[in-house]
Amino acid sequence: MYVPVLEVGGSHVTAAVVAPDGWRVEVVERIDLASQQAAEEVVGQLAAAARKLPTVEGLAIAIPGPFDYGTGVGWYQGQTKFDALYGFELGKALRTELDLDRLVFVNDAEAFAVGEWTAGLTRDTERCVGVTVGTGIGTAFLADGQVVREGGSVPPGGELYLTEYDGRPLEDSISGRALLQRYFARTGSDEPGIGVKEIADRARAGERAASESLRAGFAVLAEALIPWIDRFQVTRTVLGGSISGAFDLVHDVFPFEVVATEDTEHAALIGAAAHSLRSA
Secondary structure, eight states: OOEEEEEEOSSEEEEEEEETTTTEEEEEEEEEOOTTSOHHHHHHHHHHHHTTSTTOSEEEEEEOSSEETTTTEEOOOSSSSOGGGTTOBHHHHHHHHHTOSEEEEEEHHHHHHHHHHHHSTTTTOSEEEEEEESSSEEEEEEETTEEEOSSTTSSGGGOGGGSEETTEEGGGTSSHHHHHHHHHHHHTOOOTTOOHHHHHHHHHTTOHHHHHHHHHHHHHHHHHHHHHHHHHTOSEEEEESGGGGGHHHHGGGOSSOEEEOSOTTTHHHHHHHHHHHHHO
16 A cells, blocks of 8 residues: 655645555656646646656645645745645645546645654654754744644744734744845855855855854744643744754754754655544
C-alpha cells in the first residue's frame, strides 16, 4: 500500500509515494513550478506532476495558505505566488483533469508538523508545535498528533503569522525577506543574488553582521512563540523550512526546547500521507 502525494511550493512541486509501513518515501520527481501563471496553466503543471505517480486514483496535496482546504479553493493575493488562484476551485479542476476519485488538501506547515509527529523528532509527543521558516512563517500546534486551530491556547487559526510583533506583521521581522533586510541594513549594501544560506555561511566564517542578523531575527521568533508555548503547554518544538538550516547558529536564542528537522525533504510528504489516511 502506498499514498501518492504532491508537495507544492511557490517555485516547485514534489511528486512522491509514501508507504505507511515504516513511512518510507520515494520521491518520483521534483519539478519547477511557475506559480504566477494563469490558473489553467497552474492546474496543468500540477496535473503533469501527478501523472508522474503510479496509478493515481486518490491524491494528497500539501500546499501553502491562504487556502480553503475543505473546498479546495485558493485565496492567494499579493504573495508573489498563485495570485491567479484567488477564488479558483483548484480541487474541482484537478479532480476533473485527473479523473480523481479522492483528493485531500492539507496545509504545508501542518503536513510538516504531522510528519515530524508521525516519524520524526516529535514522534508521539503529547503537545508539540511545528514551525516552518522560509518565505514566510508556518505553524501547527498538535495535541496527541491532532492539529489544534481554535481556542485561546493557540494563535488565530493556529497560524503564528497572523500575529504582530512591535506593531507590524510578524513576517516583517522573521522570514527570508526580513533576514535579508536586517543583513543589508547592518552591512549598508544590497547584494544581488544573496540569500539566507549565504548569510549563514558568512556567519559560520565569522562575519559579525551575518551572525547578528540571524540571531536578531530568530530571537523575534522565540519571543513570538513563548506565550503560545506556555499556553499550549508545548514540550517540544521542531523547526523546518529552508531557513531552519541556520539553526546551528541561533539555537541558543530559544529559552525552550527546540530541535531542527533531520529531514527537510520528506517530513511534509509523510504528514500529507498520514493526514490523507486519517481522513479516509
